[in-house]
Amino acid sequence: MTTHGYRLPSGGRIDRTRTIAFEFNGRRLSGHPGDTLASALMANGVDIIGRSFKYRRPRGLYGAGVEDPNSMVAVRDAYGYEPALRAGQVRLGDGMQAWSVRGWPSAVFDVGGGVQLVSGLLNAGFYYKTFKWPSWSWFEPWIRRATGFGCPQAVDENRKVHHRHATYDVLIVGGGPAGLATARSLIGSGLRVFLAEDQPQLGGSLNWEAALIDGQSGSAWAASMARTLAEDSHTTILTSTTVTGAYENDHFVLVQSFWDDRGVHTECLWKLRAHHVVLATGMIERPLLFPDNDRPGIMLSGTVRRMINEFGVAPARRMAIYTNNDSGYLTALAAYRAGMAIAAVVDTRSAEAAMHATLSKEMGIPCLFDAQIQATAGYRRLATITVRQVSAVTKIACDGLAVSGGFSPCVHLAGHRGSKPVYDPTCGAFVPGDVPERWHVVGGVKATLDLSATFADAGAVAHTIRAGRGGLGSAHSPRVDVLSLGTGAIPTQPSVGSSSRMWVDFQNDVKASDIELAAREGYVAIEHLKRYTTLGMGTDQGRTSNVVGLSLLAALTNRTLSEVGTTTFRPPYTAIRLGTIANARRGDLFKPRRLFPTHGVHENRSAVFEDFGWERPDWYRSNANEREAAVALEMAAVRNHVGVFDASSLGKIEVTGPDAAKFLSRFYVSNLMTLKPERVRYSVMLKEDGVIFDDGVVSCLSDNHFLASPTSGNAEAVAAWFERWRQTEWPTMQVAISPVTANWTSIALAGPLARALLARLQPDFDISNDAFPHMQIREGTVGGVSARVARISFTGELQFEVSVQARYASSLLSTVLTAEGDLEPRPVGLEAWLRLRLEKGYLHVGSDTNGRTTPLDIGMGGIVAKRQDDFIGKRSLKLAFATSSEREQLVGLRALDGSLEVGGRILSRGHTQVPCPTEGYVTSACFSPSVGESIGLALIQRGHTRDGEVVKVFCGGTPISCRISNPIFYDPTNQRLQA
Amino acid sequence: MKLQLQSSLGVDLDAAPNEAGGLPNGMALRERADVGCVFLNAAVNAAEVIEGGNEALGVQLPARPGSISRGPRCSAIWLTPRAWLVQCPVDDELELASRVNAAFADKRLHAALFTDYLYWLELCGEGAEAILQQGGFVSLERDGLAVGHAKRTLVGNIPAVIIHERKFEWLVGIERSRTKYFVGWLNSVRDAPAG
Amino acid sequence: MILIRCPYCGELRTEDELTYGGEAxxxxxxxxxxxxxxxxxxxxxxxxxxxxxxxxxxxxxCGQWFKVVRDTVSHRILDVWKFEEVSQAAEEVA
Structure with a gap:
């Protein structure tokens, strides 16, 4: 088999002394350090890298970098696997494996190629049309199999990820001649400058273009600039770093790659803020339209120069060039100097317009003017082109064709900030329009093709930036001895050939005829055209195809390119791995887990933890090996002797100041103005819409000193809620809010023997029932350390909640759990704790209330009615929504047959079978050992008026019968908690 | 009877991470269980309580955001226009809080015990700031957070108090329940490439 | 990324450090x-x-609430002021 691309005997910036082995589609190949996967494949004569998306046409390398629509590959290096990269983005690594992402059984022989025979079906708007007729379901199975780029692989990811945040005075995006010259002119200004270049070495196009600056070659000049900048302590240079997004307030996201001989081992995601921004992103070449313009062997003209001069690779043996600007001649010269045969330069312009043509002619390169390609031929690889001139049609044999239709500036980052690119008809390019304040645009990105103009521009921009800092430092003006790129070019429309054979967007197989069809069908707004045809919607984001498509639409609709405009640019500029964004936020570090200070003690008791933001023991294996058995023992301990429950996550907010009581009263349904020192009161808190937000107890520690205890999940939200109202609504109230939750650990001792257990801790105050009754609090010393002890109950039993500073937490918990004698304290987990409170009918906010529940629905109407003064949410309780007789109200349920389940729906009256209307649901349920029945709480329409009624509840797949009851199932007269 | 005290991590951070070999050269990480804290919170404008507060604590309560003033027994850090964090030896916490609360019986200024709310970690070395910057900007100012200043911000997705004690010397305080998370996070970022 | 300089602590704060409170x-x-x-x-x-x-x-x-005039299209912050202060910019647009 003849190969076309080959390694040139000399030249390029690769390290020819070393060889790297890699695999492509299972073939063992080799390249050199400095190669990209693209250049290495070309050096090995690989023509076909993949197949196109819709028609499965064979495709080869088209562009040298991220702009390439074609060379999509899956790559596995020593550190990980990526399913869809462009070959020019990948630095060759030793042992690297790469695969074509489409093509079955292989990219070279793809059975799907037959799709081309039915290509008439797959034109613009295919999806939209088949959704209507004949039937999407006919196509779906086949489409699903055929679409998508690449497959994920379950492989170990060894790539390291880091995040950095930084602030700089100046961010320069792009390390080509424009960026380097600007950075150089900022030395000495005292400004901290950050330069990001997406390629591994600085210099940009100077690395492959034939420029002469200050008497040196372009690449030598770039290298000397790099050395100078590296020595400057105020300049930071990052290569292999892509600025992927520009956001408000000059906030940028950058991805920096670190790689070695075996692949990319680390990625660093930067979030960077800069005061000045220099956009020096250069431009990308765009193609010309002609029939069968997508055959392997056809590629961008600048890519050919880059392959030759940067990588020492010849893309073909016999090269033709098709151009509408001078880029084509530069390519012809570069190929000629590299010893390749040049078939012809085909120029759409007349001879006079071609600045560089003379030199080509002198070298004996045939130049055809006023010429267009009307056909190409070749099986799997270009073999001939057919050129039409006014008076002649010439068939030319060639295995490579370099194409240039002009240049498109990389305006993306300005576009991310909402800056609309404007069309400059003189250079045939969309350039940045109004850029944000303190943004500066230099060089190719404003379609400057002349290097001396770029350097003058860079000097002026640096001067402007320096002026803001007192004009320190001095301009640096390189002398340009050889100009590089000739002239700009306005997009050219073909006048020969069939539009149904001209590819505009290679990646999505959008043809010129698709754009014609869309225009005929009225999709003439550019955003509509994009979605209807999928033009520019591939992973290359239409970098090469957009302007070609726009100019086609403009011509079809008799509009100018300015009138047509561009689609919207959105971040990211190139794909970012999700793992790089996630960084450490995975596994245990995904969300901060909050641990009790006693975590180790619970672990020693084989606690089974549940994640509620806090890691909380659900039940203890030390009690029993199986959950239900353990929970039963834990409940029994509380009912019969004493259980120990860790309530450390319960919120603790100290509210202090002369207005503290008045302030708190405005939040709670209950009046707290009357709460005396050492007393505790339970209440609920509403949002302004009258819906219950939180509940808990408020304790008065002393005059003007209160302790609010919101639920664990709301502790931080309630503190923020208090603070917001203090600052924004009641700024003159004399009150301070101090959240101190994590400072204290709270251990609840619950059960008939709780007082005896507390006594073991030797409190320095009287804990007898008379001296320390229910719903009171004491401050003092417990276990020799300062403590707060509240006598409150969530279980219905005598209960003390002992709080000490967290550093004593483990010692406190171990001490109570190992209390000797007949106390037999048992650790109690959250499940048992919640069932104990359910037996007592106590509310669990969030379970027994929902986003509509008001205090009137849970039986607190009496307390609300008693309040004379205002509190948050009070007014809403008078709205029709709150007073409606159809409200769901909280009641108890006792199962008459079967078992209650949380979420079970209450069947509407008169219905016994599902499906049927429902009128509420079960909010909490369990089997109650104390009552000996399956019990639950439920929100049921008009529930408060239906005591004793038997209802059907859908549980476990079948309706069961339940009786509506008082929600207090256990000890309704509160004898036990008063003991 | 006297309950025993235990540090937040319960391990000696001095040795552990450094021996693990991950910490860049010259860096040191140390748990500062010796740092005690009192949270001072005023129910009225700061100006009305500063004098009394100064007297009770023997330190000038700073009025300037981000600033720290040091006294013989404790230092005071500006937290909000009405609140300060007082750092002191752990054993002085109760006494200092009592003195403030005695001076302000009407609670116009309140001193809350706070030692166990915060876990303090000392991070020293040339790369210390870069490690912190993996978890957030630390400061968006041109010159960063000045030496001798403190601020509250997010580090590694959780709230933290950062104090720039001396050049290359940082003290970071985080809420105690997130200690294990934070140390895990530090371990995940410690071998960051320089840059 | 919205950045606002807090009028109380004087620090430039990122969106992550801020909480939005709706219309003032x-x-x-x-x-x-x-x-x-x-x-x-x-x-x-x-x-x-x-x-x-x-x-x-x-x-x-620093936990303080303040007021901001923001352009909801460009995210430009036109003024920031404390609750006890009056904003020139806010009065002009009002």
Whole structure:
């Protein structure tokens, strides 16, 4: 088999002394350090890298970098696997494996190629049309199999990820001649400058273009600039770093790659803020339209120069060039100097317009003017082109064709900030329009093709930036001895050939005829055209195809390119791995887990933890090996002797100041103005819409000193809620809010023997029932350390909640759990704790209330009615929504047959079978050992008026019968908690 | 009877991470269980309580955001226009809080015990700031957070108090329940490439 | 990324450190108002495209609420001021 691309005997910036082995589609190949996967494949004569998306046409390398629509590959290096990269983005690594992402059984022989025979079906708007007729379901199975780029692989990811945040005075995006010259002119200004270049070495196009600056070659000049900048302590240079997004307030996201001989081992995601921004992103070449313009062997003209001069690779043996600007001649010269045969330069312009043509002619390169390609031929690889001139049609044999239709500036980052690119008809390019304040645009990105103009521009921009800092430092003006790129070019429309054979967007197989069809069908707004045809919607984001498509639409609709405009640019500029964004936020570090200070003690008791933001023991294996058995023992301990429950996550907010009581009263349904020192009161808190937000107890520690205890999940939200109202609504109230939750650990001792257990801790105050009754609090010393002890109950039993500073937490918990004698304290987990409170009918906010529940629905109407003064949410309780007789109200349920389940729906009256209307649901349920029945709480329409009624509840797949009851199932007269 | 005290991590951070070999050269990480804290919170404008507060604590309560003033027994850090964090030896916490609360019986200024709310970690070395910057900007100012200043911000997705004690010397305080998370996070970022 | 310099602690804060509090200057009516006035207070907001006065909190910093004039299209912050202060910019757009 003849190969076309080959390694040139000399030249390029690769390290020819070393060889790297890699695999492509299972073939063992080799390249050199400095190669990209693209250049290495070309050096090995690989023509076909993949197949196109819709028609499965064979495709080869088209562009040298991220702009390439074609060379999509899956790559596995020593550190990980990526399913869809462009070959020019990948630095060759030793042992690297790469695969074509489409093509079955292989990219070279793809059975799907037959799709081309039915290509008439797959034109613009295919999806939209088949959704209507004949039937999407006919196509779906086949489409699903055929679409998508690449497959994920379950492989170990060894790539390291880091995040950095930084602030700089100046961010320069792009390390080509424009960026380097600007950075150089900022030395000495005292400004901290950050330069990001997406390629591994600085210099940009100077690395492959034939420029002469200050008497040196372009690449030598770039290298000397790099050395100078590296020595400057105020300049930071990052290569292999892509600025992927520009956001408000000059906030940028950058991805920096670190790689070695075996692949990319680390990625660093930067979030960077800069005061000045220099956009020096250069431009990308765009193609010309002609029939069968997508055959392997056809590629961008600048890519050919880059392959030759940067990588020492010849893309073909016999090269033709098709151009509408001078880029084509530069390519012809570069190929000629590299010893390749040049078939012809085909120029759409007349001879006079071609600045560089003379030199080509002198070298004996045939130049055809006023010429267009009307056909190409070749099986799997270009073999001939057919050129039409006014008076002649010439068939030319060639295995490579370099194409240039002009240049498109990389305006993306300005576009991310909402800056609309404007069309400059003189250079045939969309350039940045109004850029944000303190943004500066230099060089190719404003379609400057002349290097001396770029350097003058860079000097002026640096001067402007320096002026803001007192004009320190001095301009640096390189002398340009050889100009590089000739002239700009306005997009050219073909006048020969069939539009149904001209590819505009290679990646999505959008043809010129698709754009014609869309225009005929009225999709003439550019955003509509994009979605209807999928033009520019591939992973290359239409970098090469957009302007070609726009100019086609403009011509079809008799509009100018300015009138047509561009689609919207959105971040990211190139794909970012999700793992790089996630960084450490995975596994245990995904969300901060909050641990009790006693975590180790619970672990020693084989606690089974549940994640509620806090890691909380659900039940203890030390009690029993199986959950239900353990929970039963834990409940029994509380009912019969004493259980120990860790309530450390319960919120603790100290509210202090002369207005503290008045302030708190405005939040709670209950009046707290009357709460005396050492007393505790339970209440609920509403949002302004009258819906219950939180509940808990408020304790008065002393005059003007209160302790609010919101639920664990709301502790931080309630503190923020208090603070917001203090600052924004009641700024003159004399009150301070101090959240101190994590400072204290709270251990609840619950059960008939709780007082005896507390006594073991030797409190320095009287804990007898008379001296320390229910719903009171004491401050003092417990276990020799300062403590707060509240006598409150969530279980219905005598209960003390002992709080000490967290550093004593483990010692406190171990001490109570190992209390000797007949106390037999048992650790109690959250499940048992919640069932104990359910037996007592106590509310669990969030379970027994929902986003509509008001205090009137849970039986607190009496307390609300008693309040004379205002509190948050009070007014809403008078709205029709709150007073409606159809409200769901909280009641108890006792199962008459079967078992209650949380979420079970209450069947509407008169219905016994599902499906049927429902009128509420079960909010909490369990089997109650104390009552000996399956019990639950439920929100049921008009529930408060239906005591004793038997209802059907859908549980476990079948309706069961339940009786509506008082929600207090256990000890309704509160004898036990008063003991 | 006297309950025993235990540090937040319960391990000696001095040795552990450094021996693990991950910490860049010259860096040191140390748990500062010796740092005690009192949270001072005023129910009225700061100006009305500063004098009394100064007297009770023997330190000038700073009025300037981000600033720290040091006294013989404790230092005071500006937290909000009405609140300060007082750092002191752990054993002085109760006494200092009592003195403030005695001076302000009407609670116009309140001193809350706070030692166990915060876990303090000392991070020293040339790369210390870069490690912190993996978890957030630390400061968006041109010159960063000045030496001798403190601020509250997010580090590694959780709230933290950062104090720039001396050049290359940082003290970071985080809420105690997130200690294990934070140390895990530090371990995940410690071998960051320089840059 | 929205960046706002907190008028209380003087620090430039990122979106992550801030909490958005919705439209500013919504006065809380007395309990005696009509149902309609009360529900307007609860739910009705101007929601403009463009200049908007709003509340923000330096939640991960000094914890203070303040007011901001923001352009909801460009995210430009036109003014930031404390609750006890008056904004020149806000008065001009009002």
């Amino acid at each position: 200057n919504i006065a809380r009516p007395a309990e005696t108002v009509s149902d309609e006035a009360w529900t307007d207070y609860l739910f009705m907001r101007t929601n403009p495209k463009g200049i908007h006065q709003e509340q923000w909190c330096c939640s991960a910093g």
